[in-house]
Amino acid sequence: MTGQPLILGEMPSLSKLYVNAAATAARRRILGSSAAAVLPTVSHEVREVRPDVEILTAYQHLLGETASDVLPAGFIHALAFPVAMSVMNRDDFPLPLLGMIHLRNVIEYRRPVTFTEPLDIVARADALRAHRAGTQVDVAVEVRASGDGASGKNSVCWCGVSTYLAKGVFLPGIDKASAAPAPQAFSAPDPTALWQLGVDTGRAYAAVSGDFNPIHLSVLSAKAMGLRRSIAHGMYLASRALADVGAVKGDAFRWEVGFEAPVFLPARVALDISTAESGEGGWLRSDYVAWSPRSGRKHFSGTVSAL
Known part of the structure; x- marks a missing residue:
C-alpha cells in the first residue's frame, strides 16, 4: 500500500459504522446520488491493536480451531474488519455500504501471529470495476507487527483482499465489458x-x-x-x-x-x-x-x- 494513511486514534466501532451507513443511505435516497466512479485514495490505519484473549478463545471454540496462542487467519480478518469498513463508510466512497454483497476473499497468512503481539492494520479500497449485477470493489488490508513499519523491511504477516458487490448500482464510466462471468x-x-x-x-x-x-x-x-x-x-x-x-x-x-x-x-x-x-x-x-x-x-x- 502506498500513500500517507489516515491514522485513526482507535479501532472503529462497527455498530456506529452501520448506523452511519444507514443515515448515509437515507440521505442519498432523499437527495439523490451523484457518485462518480472514483475511489478514495487515502488508506486508514489503526496502530497497536491488541487482540482480546477471551474473544480469541471463544472464536477458536466456535469455529472448531485448536486452542492456541496463535491467531487463526479468519480471526485476523475479523480483527481487521472494522478498519476495512471505515474505508467503505467514508463520504467519498462511491458505493452504498449497506446491502453490499461479499463475493470473494484472497488471504496470505505469511507467519504465525500470537495474541501477545500488538498489530498495525492498514486498509484501502481498490479496483472499482463492473459486475454483471452491478459494481464491485476490492478492499485490501495489511497487518504487521507494531513498530516494524519504519524498519523498511517487508514485515507484513497477514494480508487480504475482500471483494464486494453493490448490486444494482451501475456507476458512470465503468466498462461493462469487464463484468465477471456467470458461475x-x-x-x-x-x-x-x-x-x-x-x-x-x-x-x-x-x-x-x-x-x-x-x-x-x-x-x-x-x-x-x-x-x-x-x-x-x-x-x-x-x-x-x-x-x-x-x-x-x-x-x-x-x-x-x-x-x-x-x-x-x-x-x-x-x-x-x-x-x-x-x-x-x-x-x-x-x-x-x-x-x-x-x-x-x-x-x-x-x-x-x-x-
Missing part, C-alpha cells in the same frame, strides 16, 4: 462433512467477530433489510471450512474463497475437502466446496495452498 454449473460430490447450523449461528459469530450486521442476527432484522430470513456470515462459513482443513496447512498459506449463494438459517450445509500432495508426500493444497444437500446449490468454494 459455472455445479455437480455436488460426495460430502466429507455435514454441518448443522442453528438459527442462532449469526448471533454466535457476531459475538466473537463484532460484526452485528442485521442481516445475520434474526428473522426480523433480516426482513427489515429485505431478506426472508437471516443468513450466515460468509467469513464464518469460510473460516469453519479452513478449520476443517486442519493442521496440514502449516504455518504459512494462501487462503481463497468465493461465495455464490447465501446460507439461510437454520440450515444443513454439505462440505467436501480434497487434498493434493507433492511427489515426496508433502502437502500442496486443499480444495473445498460447500453446498445445500437439499437443493444441490453451491454456497461457496475455495483453496488453501502452501506459500
